[in-house]
Each structure stands twice: as C-alpha cells, then as structure tokens.
Amino acid sequence: MAAAAPVTTFATAGGATLSPDHYVDVAYEEKLRLWDEVKADPRFPDYLYGCYECGICVAACPSAKFYNFSPRKIAQAAAREDVELIFEQMNDDVWNCSQCFSCNRCPRQNSPGGLITILREVAVNNGLASSKAALEGYTRIVYKIMTTGTQVSPDMLQADAFPDWGPGVMEVSDNLELWRKALPPETLHTTSMSWQVDDKTLTELYLIWHYTGVMDLIAEVDEGLHMIILDVMEETLEEAGFEI
Amino acid sequence: MTSIIPIESLRMKPRPDPANAPTIDIRETLFELEAAGELIVHRVPEPYVEVMTKYGRTKRIPEQMTWHHKSCGQCGHIPGYSTSIFWLNRKLGFDYVDPTDQTSCTAWNYYASATSNAAAQAGVAMRNFAAAHEVGYYPLIHCGTSYGHYKEVREEIVHHADLRAQVRDIMGKLGKELVMPEEIVHYSEWVHAMRHRFAELQVYDLSNVTASVHPACHYYKLVQEDAIYDPDLYGGERTATVSALVEALGATVGDYSTFFDCCGFGFRHILVERDFSRSFATMRKIEVIKEEANPDVVLTHDTGCVTTLDKSQFAAQAHQRNVGIPVMSDAQFAALAMGAHPYKVCQLHWHTTDYTALLEKMGIDWEKAWIEFEMDVARIERGEIEYLSWEDAGV
Ligand code: SF4
Ligand code: SF4
Numbered sequence: 001m002a003a004a005a006p007v008t009t010f011a012t013a014g015g016a017t018l019s020p021d022h023y024v025d026v027a028y029e030e031k032l033r034l035w036d037e038v039k040a041d042p043r044f045p046d047y048l049y050g051c052y053e054c055g056i057c058v059a060a061c062p063s064a065k066f067y068n069f070s071p072r073k074i075a076q077a078a079a080r081e082d083v084e085l086i087f088e089q090m091n092d093d094v095w096n097c098s099q100c101f102s103c104n105r106c107p108r109q110n111s112p113g114g115l116i117t118i119l120r121e122v123a124v125n126n127g128l129a130s131s132k133a134a135l136e137g138y139t140r141i142v143y144k145i146m147t148t149g150t151q152v153s154p155d156m157l158q159a160d161a162f163p164d165w166g167p168g169v170m171e172v173s174d175n176l177e178l179w180r181k182a183l184p185p186e187t188l189h190t191t192s193m194s195w196q197v198d199d200k201t202l203t204e205l206y207l208i209w210h211y212t213g214v215m216d217l218i219a220e221v222d223e224g225l226h227m228i229i230l231d232v233m234e235e236t237l238e239e240a241g242f243e244i
Numbered sequence: 245m246t247s248i249i250p251i252e253s254l255r256m257k258p259r260p261d262p263a264n265a266p267t268i269d270i271r272e273t274l275f276e277l278e279a280a281g282e283l284i285v286h287r288v289p290e291p292y293v294e295v296m297t298k299y300g301r302t303k304r305i306p307e308q309m310t311w312h313h314k315s316c317g318q319c320g321h322i323p324g325y326s327t328s329i330f331w332l333n334r335k336l337g338f339d340y341v342d343p344t345d346q347t348s349c350t351a352w353n354y355y356a357s358a359t360s361n362a363a364a365q366a367g368v369a370m371r372n373f374a375a376a377h378e379v380g381y382y383p384l385i386h387c388g389t390s391y392g393h394y395k396e397v398r399e400e401i402v403h404h405a406d407l408r409a410q411v412r413d414i415m416g417k418l419g420k421e422l423v424m425p426e427e428i429v430h431y432s433e434w435v436h437a438m439r440h441r442f443a444e445l446q447v448y449d450l451s452n453v454t455a456s457v458h459p460a461c462h463y464y465k466l467v468q469e470d471a472i473y474d475p476d477l478y479g480g481e482r483t484a485t486v487s488a489l490v491e492a493l494g495a496t497v498g499d500y501s502t503f504f505d506c507c508g509f510g511f512r513h514i515l516v517e518r519d520f521s522r523s524f525a526t527m528r529k530i531e532v533i534k535e536e537a538n539p540d541v542v543l544t545h546d547t548g549c550v551t552t553l554d555k556s557q558f559a560a561q562a563h564q565r566n567v568g569i570p571v572m573s574d575a576q577f578a579a580l581a582m583g584a585h586p587y588k589v590c591q592l593h594w595h596t597t598d599y600t601a602l603l604e605k606m607g608i609d610w611e612k613a614w615i616e617f618e619m620d621v622a623r624i625e626r627g628e629i630e631y632l633s634w635e636d637a638g639v
Contacts, residue, residue, distance in 0.1 A: 042404045062506045098510035099355035100461040120358035137516045149347030152320035166558035184637045194316040198344045204418045212364035
C-alpha cells in the first residue's frame with residue numbers, strides 16, 4: 001500500500017493557499033518516481049540553479065500572457081522538489097508552454113523552458129493520460145516527421161485544416177501540383193514531403209529512431225500509431241538489409 | 245503615435261571584451277575533443293567573413309561551399325523563402341549543394357510533442373552534419389529552430405561524455421563519423437555577412453521603405469552567445485541580424501517596443517491550439533508594430549515567425565484589428581531589392597497578408613510579374629516544360 005502523501009500547500013496567483021485537490025488518486029511514490037526520472041535527465045543540472053523568484057521569466061513568457069501559466073512556478077516547484085505540485089504541472093501546465101525560450105533570460109541562468117521539455121518528455125515516456133490528450137490531433141505530424149524525415153508537407157495546406165488562414169490556402173491546395181513544379185530548386189517538386197529525401201537517408205533516420213528508444217516511446221503513447229509507423233519503416237529497412 | 249527610436253542614439257557602445265565572456269568558447273573545447281580523437285571538427289572553408297557575436301567573440305561565416313540544411317516549414321509552406329536563399333547564392337555565383345541526403349532537424353516536432361529524446365535529437369543532427377562533411381560542403385542552416393536546436397545539441401555532445409559515446413556508436417552503426425561543425429551558421433548570418441555585396445547588386449531604391457524586424461527566438465535566445473551583435477546597431481543590446489541588412493539596403497528600421505517578444509508560434513499551438521498563436525501574433529506583435537512604427541513590411545529570419553505573423557493577420561482582419569502588414573524573410577526582401585521575380589523566385593503567392601503596396605513602393609510591377617508567372621505555369625500545364633528552371637528565374 002502506498003504511504004500517505006505529505007501534505008503540500010501552494011499559493012495561487014491571488015495569494016490564497018490551497019491543497020491540491022486533484023491527482024490524489026495517484027500514489028506519491030509514482031509522482032516521486034517520475035520526478036526522479038526528470039532529475040536523472042543529463043540536461044537537468046544545466047536547466048536549474050535555484051530561483052530568485054524575480055519573475056523575469058514570467059515577464060518574458062508569451063504563454064503567461066494568455067494562459068494561467070508561470071515559468072517561475074515551474075522553476076520554483078523544481079527547486080523546492082515539490083513532488084505533488086510538479087506532478088500537477090506535468091499534467092496541467094507544461095503543454096501551455098510555447099518552447100520559445102524567452103525565459104532563458106533568467107538571471108540565475110535557469111531554463112524553465114528546458115525544464116518543461118524534460119517534464120513533457122517524462123510525461124510522454126510514461127504514457128500519462130494528459131500527455132495523450134495533449135497529443136490528440138498531433139498524430140499525423142508525428143507520423144509525417146518520423147516516416148518522411150520532413151514535418152510540414154505542402155499537401156497539409158488544406159482549407160479545412162487552416163480555415164483561419166484565409167482563401168489563399170484553398171488556392172494553394174487547388175494548384176498544388178503545378179505550383180510545386182513552378183519552383184526552381186529541383187528538390188522542391190514534392191507534395192507529400194517538404195523536399196526530396198533519399199531512401200538511404202530515410203533508412204538511417206529509421207535506425208536512429210530504433211537505436212534511441214523513440215519507437216518504444218511511440219508505442220507507449222499510441223499503439224496504433226506505432227504499428228503504422230513500424231509498417232512503413234519495415235519495408236525500407238528490409239530492402240536496406242536491416243531486420244527490426 | 246509613431247515612435248521610431250533613432251538608432252543613432254544607441255550607437256557607439258564599445259565592443260564587448262571576449263575575455264569577460266560569461267561562457268567558455270565552445271570551439272576551443274571542440275578542438276580539444278578532436279585532438280583526443282573523440283570527434284572530427286568540420287572547418288569553416290575559406291574564404292569566410294568574420295562577424296562579432298554577443299560577447300565580442302569572432303565567428304566565421306563561410307561565403308560558399310555551403311550545404312543547405314533546408315527547413316521543412318519553409319520548403320513546405322513558404323517555398324519562396326528557400327528559393328530566395330538559393331537565388332542569392334546563384335546571383336553571387338557561389339558554389340553550394342541543395343542535398344537530398346538531408347532530413348529535417350525534427351525539432352519542431354520535438355518542441356511540440358516531446359515524442360523524442362536527447363539521444364535521438366543528437367543522432368539526427370549528427371547524421372546531417374556527417375552527410376555534409378562527406379561531400380565536403382559546409383552546413384548552412386535555413387531554419388532558426390534547427391539552428392538553435394543544433395547549438396543545444398552541440399552543448400550536450402560536448403558536455404556529456406555518455407551522450408557523445410552513445411551518438412558516436414550510433415553513427416558508427418550508420419557507417420558515419422562523429423562530425424561537429426566548427427561554427428553553427430544560420431543562413432541569416434550568411435545574409436548578414438553578404439549584405440554589402442547585395443547592396444552593390446541592388447536594383448531598387450528602398451530609401452522610402454520602412455521595415456520592422458522580428459528576431460527569431462531560437463536564433464538568439466537558445467545558446468545566446470552565438471548570435472551576431474554589433475555595437476553600432478541597437479548599442480549591441482539586440483541582435484544585429486536582419487536589422488543590419490535593412491540598413492545596408494538603404495531602408496529604414498522601424499523600431500517598436502515588443503522586439504523581444506516571440507511571434508506566438510508555440511510549435512504545438514500553431515498546429516493544434518492556434519487561437520493562442522493568432523492572439524499573440526496580432527496583439528503583441530503586429531498591432532504594436534503598426535501602432536509604433538507603421539512599417540511597409542515586417543522582416544524576420546525564421547520559418548515559424550514568417551508563418552505565424554503572416555497567416556495570423558487574416559482572421560484578425562475579420563475582427564477589425566489594426567493589422568495588415570506584409571511579412572517575409574530577410575532573404576526574400578534582399579532578393580526583391582536585387583531584382584528577383586516576386587513570384588518565380590520569392591513565391592509571394594504562398595503568403596497571406598497583402599504585399600502589393602510594398603512591391604509598388606519598391607517600384608516592382610507585380611501585376612505584370614503575376615502574368616509572367618501564370619504564363620510559365622501554363623507552359624508546365626501544357627507539358628511544354630516539366631518544371632520552372634533557374635534559367636527561367638534569371639540565374
Ligand atoms: S519557453 Fe515556455 S516557459 Fe519559457 S518563456 Fe517560452 S513559453 Fe514561457
Ligand atoms: S527568471 Fe529565473 S530566477 Fe527569476 S523567477 Fe524565473 S526562474 Fe526564478
């Protein structure tokens with residue numbers, strides 16, 4: 001049986017002190033295990049040196065202007081090793097970050113954005129429900145980048161995907177084949193990839209995904225996506241003489 | 245109220261002394277690692293241009309023999325961006341490679357979804373660097389995020405022996421060596437280094453054009469010491485990249501108060517939570533720029549920034565927001581000034597916000613140019629030509 005979690009309190013933006021009322025069903029040990037995973041990342045010591053609570057990172061942060069989100073709180077929770085709050089942030093806050101690294105302005109040389117990169121990675125690696133929810137609608141991007149080596153293909157420009165970008169998107173999609181041929185660089189005549197990538201290059205990319213455990217990570221987040229990606233890779237790798 | 249801060253008021257600050265730099269010079273560590281047999285350092289080929297970086301150090305920018313590490317967002321959605329970079333190289337008669345042995349840095353996805361890890365990201369970077377080294381051309385990074393991310397990767401490879409060994413082992417399995425470029429160079433640094441040569445080839449007078457600059461976060465906020473600064477521009481307080489080009493081409497830099505703010509791209513937000521991107525881009529950047537500097541164009545030097553600042557204005561216009569400034573890259577702007585075709589080269593029909601007033605102010609007959617482009621497209625459609633060639637684009 002899990003030991004009782006220490007009572008953790010934290011201040012809200014309005015100054016009231018609350019006890020976290022959600023994620024109580026997750027055992028403290030589990031939250032601690034995830035936090036230990038964050039700290040074990042070799043980049044962690046370079047991203048956190050303590051915190052002055054000066055708020056410079058918040059002033060620089062775009063996400064703090066539109067969300068209930070604060071890089072200072074992220075750095076503070078990590079510096080205090082507030083395991084409960086960190087778990088909450090790992091679920092509720094980290095996906096608001098724009099990963100712009102404006103917070104690298106920190107006078108303490110922290111990188112709250114870098115901490116968030118690690119927190120997200122641990123969340124994804126451990127298949128947290130919140131990370132799965134955050135990645136919903138993102139599957140095709142992951143599929144595209146992992147299988148073609150390029151992320152933003154011309155054929156993604158569809159009017160229904162970008163209705164807020166105006167009628168120009170439809171014009172591009174209607175003329176896509178012709179307009180891609182009307183590009184002087186010969187590597188750019190593609191529609192389903194950003195540029196032409198050699199098969200040998202793709203083989204090498206697929207091997208990197210396998211050798212570094214990214215395929216296992218994808219299986220953790222989305223089993224269906226994992227199967228589809230594996231299927232695409234298998235043929236290329238087999239042709240190149242590699243067994244998965 | 246217009247408040248163009250006179251750049252002269254910030255001039256004449258002394259050059260920072262690299263001896264007082266708060267960071268180590270990572271190039272020295274790279275050469276030590278090379279001497280210890282840990283990796284190969286890919287030297288910047290001669291001739292190169294020396295520029296000053298944030299802490300007063302000197303950075304070498306190769307003129308040519310460059311391996312163009314393309315950007316997926318540029319090539320995919322704003323292809324006039326990449327095309328203009330190549331056009332500028334050809335205009336100067338430079339030797340370069342546009343490789344097919346290149347993958348994206350995959351960092352857009354990484355910063356958006358975290359569905360990767362440090363070793364994989366380093367593996368992707370080092371595979372691309374090895375590919376450039378194999379053919380003897382020097383990596384020139386088109387994307388600001390690739391550039392920033394690769395600088396982070398370099399820090400990690402240098403400072404973490406375990407990661408270095410892991411990635412070297414992976415490269416070995418791919419039949420490649422562990423190669424790190426002596427300098428990680430962004431294309432906008434090359435544009436910066438070449439700006440006076442561009443000015444010599446300029447065909448349009450830009451003295452009546454005002455351009456506001458949005459600097460890309462991943463260019464100068466990630467591993468800050470590598471970005472170009474100039475005591476004569478913004479007193480060395482802000483990166484000089486792009487702004488120095490505007491001055492060299494004889495246009496006016498329109499300053500504004502939210503220079504440091506990001507564009508709102510957000511990596512995942514631009515794809516799945518775009519209300520944030522749109523709000524930030526219009527309310528914190530475009531509207532402020534219009535109110536304070538009212539420029540003819542916003543120039544930036546990264547994929548995500550051009551996309552977000554340009555595309556976000558469409559919906560904002562529907563809400564009667566004070567927007568409506570064309571957005572493009574420094575490379576497209578320089579190419580236009582040098583007589584590049586606005587559609588065959590700069591491919592402005594892929595952009596959203598109306599740019600025709602800018603072209604008219606520059607003296608470019610965009611209506612005639614569009615007819616020329618459509619005639620070429622018709623030739624492709626009729627099968628008379630398969631593709632538009634560089635010859636068709638005038639280089
Ligand atoms: S990286 Fe994230 S936390 Fe840091 S300033 Fe950008 S949005 Fe804010
Ligand atoms: S800028 Fe740095 S020291 Fe200041 S609150 Fe943010 S993390 Fe803490």
